[in-house]
Amino acid sequence: MSIKSPESNWFKPPEGSERLWVGVALVWCMVMFLAMPYWHFKGKQNSTGESYAVTPAEFQKRVNRFVETNKVGEKNGIPVVEPSPGGDAYLMGQMWRWYPILKLKEGQTYRLHISSVDLQHGFSVLPININFQVLPGYDHVLTLTPTSKGIFQVICNEFCGIGHHLMTGQIIVE
Amino acid sequence: MGNFLEGRYRTCNTTGLPVCLDAQFFIKAHAVAAVVFFLIGAIAALLIALTRWSAVHLLPAMWFYRVLTLHGLNMLIFWIISFEIAILYFAGTSLLNSRLFSRKVAWVAYVLMVVGALMVDYIVLIGKGDVLMTSYPPLKAHPLFYLGIIFFAVGTLIAVFNFFATVYIARRDKTYEGSMPLVAYGALAAAIIAVVTLLHGATVMIPSFLWSLGLVEHIDAGWYRLVWWGLGHPSQQINVAAMVAVWYFMATLTTGAKPLNETVCRAAFVFYILFINLASAHHLLVDPGLNASWKIWNTSYAMYLAVLASMIHGFTVPASIEVAQRLKGFTRGIFNWLTSAPWGDPGFASIFLSIVIFGFIGGITGVTLGTEQINIIAHNTLRIPGHFHATVVGGTTLAFMGLTYYVVPLIFQRDFYFKKWARVQPYIFASGVVLLSLGMSFAGSYGVPRRHWDVNFTGAPLSAGFDAAAHFFLGVLGIGGILAFTGALIFIVLTVLAVFFGKSIAGQPFHGWQPAEKFKLSMEIFSRKKDEKFEQIAHKVPGTVVLVFVLLISFMVYYFANWKALADVWWVR
Known part of the structure; x- marks a missing residue:
């Protein structure tokens, strides 16, 4: 009782x-x-956690190389980069920006490498609302297929200091 | 036979339970500390709600994050664990008919807990700990921030040890016959979970402390998250176990209920102990470095056996109330037992609302958000706090408030002023929490992030933002926050007035919430043996069956709607 x-x-x-x-x-x-x-x-949306160890300096190098080879334009002074379909794309989280702007093709699949070069960040794509964690030291690989066209906002949803709300980016899908 | 020391115990004039005076002293001390931390957390809550309400946007960015850190730590750790220690001391002594194991040990625990909590609050308020509750590295706080948490955790461990030792001497001295009472059993489950949780806390906080001193060079972000959430999420399961124990306790005290089947209730507590710690995974479902099978197994608490436990308690508590009410003669129709329940007793109103909010909002959202893949459309959005404000605030905190309405007269032996306010307080608080929680959940389903100062992203190089509907729900959050704060404030004022200025009722029975004859009837129903009539009613509890199936249908609708929403987003793996 x-x-x-x-x-x-x-x-x-x-x-x-x-x-x-x-x-x-x-x-x-x-x-x-x-x-x-x-x-x-059977499903098309999964979180497999595929990732590789990478130092922030090394990741930054890869991002810069990716931008140099694939840059197709500029927006507000930020490079717009178009990876080849089926290939690797890079996105760097940094206080307080997502770098660079990515230009993808609808229905094509990319291996998107995301990492941080400083604090933890949260990769959040709006308005479709998909969210993944981004950690320094971890090259988080998302095998991503955009299924809708438009300009999508990338925001940060893991607290990363006083300028957290300034951290935005963009993915353009054509 | 009790093992009390001469002159160091009394018998409660209301319930007839024995009260160890040493335990009583520390129950009071921890309860007072708990309410002080609750007040700090509640003021912080109001400021945060008024900042998240985008039309008001009260605080500047720096103070928003500072106050958010303060809020999380004071509410989720200091308030709730302090109160739980009071519950452990009560359950270990009064329910087991035993004295408290050691006053000295209790003093050490208490001082460590209070000093640790004050250290943390001080560091946060002077701006040396703007790292939020989770303090994810590489964010770094002042060393005293980590040390304060270590003090609090060690203090808690020592208090839990004192509880275990009390259970041991009670058993050794045969102070009770047969198995221990169910509420004490639930408290024991909470204490075991607390030990597992706090060991995780030590594993992660000690290296973090050394790192903040510069003695350790690097803390891996993924490792920290894995171990920290072994503290962060399971510590909420201490709350669940303690809350369920309080449900059973209050159901007895306010209606004379007793569990239908002891085996089922106890097995459900064992499920908590065995499986609930796996929930560390709930915050790591979209993390790198952890694979899908690890995520699926752990997020489901091993095939949802801990969820099963909560679904069982969600049945047995209302069912036991239904049986007690029917035995009193409220047998008409399906719900006469419920409509005739003592809704004006804040103890009863609190726990019943707590059960409903915990089950319908907290439970359903929690399991759905914790589904490995669905987490992709929920992680770090406002849906997460939308879930846990329904469990920890609408569930645990409300149940603890209900308990306090009895702790003050029975343990502090003081009467309340303004009883009418106490009778409406649970309803005000509950409706505030429901609005707050729904506002968060719906805003979050648009992707509105949690822990975020400005969802208009003013000044960002690339613009971003949300449509009007999301802002509407942030308004609902704000209004809910104000209402919940009002309810919390009424609770705090009434409790403080009663504890420090209330009329002493030592030596008299307390019947402030229900007439004496009703209480007597409840206790009479409670102490009857489980006869044939009891079993007959217990086999068929139509009201409760209707309630739980409504819950199940709501659960299924919400769950499958979320799979549908997930199926519509970009393909990713």
Whole structure:
């Protein structure tokens, strides 16, 4: 009993409505559990956590090389970079910008490498609302296929200091 | 037979439970500290809500993050754990009919906890700890920030040790017969989870402290997150276990309820202990470095067995109330037992609202957001605080408020002033929390980030922002915040007035919330043996069955709607 010791024969299986509910709840829990492996194989949106160790300096070098080879324009002084479909793209989180602006093609798949060269950041694409964590030291690889056209805003959703709200970027999908 | 020391105990005039006077002293001390931290956290909450409400946007950026740090630490750690230590001391002594193991140990724990918390608050307020509650490296705070948290955690561990030792001497001295009461069992589950949680805290905070001193060169961001969330999320499961124990306790005290089946309730607590710590994964679902099978297994608490536990408690508590009410003669229709419940008793109103908010908002959103893939459309958005304000504030805090309405008269032996205000307070607070939580959840579904000062991104080199609907929901958040703060303030004022200036009712029974005869009837129903009539009613609890199936259907709708929303976003893996 709640505030007194129970009667000594308290060990027994549930009965009646309680038994029904425990059974139904257990089935629902199993459904929810199996949904995740199912989606992992059949679904198109997954978080596999693919990543590689990289130092911030090395990552910055790769980003610069990526910008030099693939730059197609400039916007507000920020390079606009178009990776080749099926190829690698780089996005650097830094206090307080996402660098560079990416130009992608609808329906094409890219290996997008995201990392931070300082604090932790949060990669968040609006208005479609997909979100991934970005950590210094980790080259987080998202195999990404944009399925809609437009200009998408990238914001930071992990606190990164006083200028956190200034940290924006862009992905243009054509 | 109790093992109390001569002259160091009394019998409660209301419940007839024994009260160890040493435990009583520390219950009071921890409860007072808890309410002070709650006040600090509540003021911070109001300022944050009024800043997130984009039309008001009260604080400047620096103070927003500073106050947010203060809010998180005081509410999620200092208030709630201090209160839980008070619950452990109560459950270990009064329910087990035992004395507190050691006064000296209790003093050491108390001083460490209070000093640690004050150190942290001081460092944050002077601007040396603008790292938010999570203090993710490479963000670095002043060494005393980490040291304060270590002090608080060690103090808590010592207090938990004192509780375990009390359970041990109670068992050794055979102060109770048979198995321990269910509420004490739940408290024990909370204490075990607390130890696991606090060890994670030590594992992550000690290196962080050395790092802030310059003695350790590097802390890996991914490692820190993995271990820190072994503290951050499971510490909320201490709250869940303690809250459920309080549900059972208050259901008995206010309606005379007793669990239908002890085995089921106890098994559910065991599920918490075994599986709930895996929830460290909940905040790491879109992290690099952790693979899908790790994420799926851990986020589901091993096939959702801890969720099953909560679904069980969500049934057994209302069902036990239903049975008690039906035994009193409220047998008409499906819901007569519920409509005739003591809704004017703030103890009852608090826990029932707590069950509803925890289940319908907190539970459903939590499991859905913690689904590995769905987290992609939820991580670090306002949907996350939308979830945990329903669990920790609408659930745990509200249940603890309900308990306080009995702790003050029964332990402090003081009467409340302005009882009418106390009777409406749970409703004001609950509606505020519901609005706050829904505002956050809906704003978050547009992608509005949590922990963010300006969602208009004023001054950013590339513009960004949200449409009017998202701003509307931020307004709902703000209004909910004001309402919840009002409820919290009424609670604090009433409690402080009663504790420090209330009329002493030592030596008299307390019947301030329900007439004496109703309380007597409840206790009479409670102390009856489980006879055939009880079992007959217990097998068929139609009201509760309707309630839980409404919950299940809401759960399914919300869950599958989220899969649909996920299926519409860009392909990613």
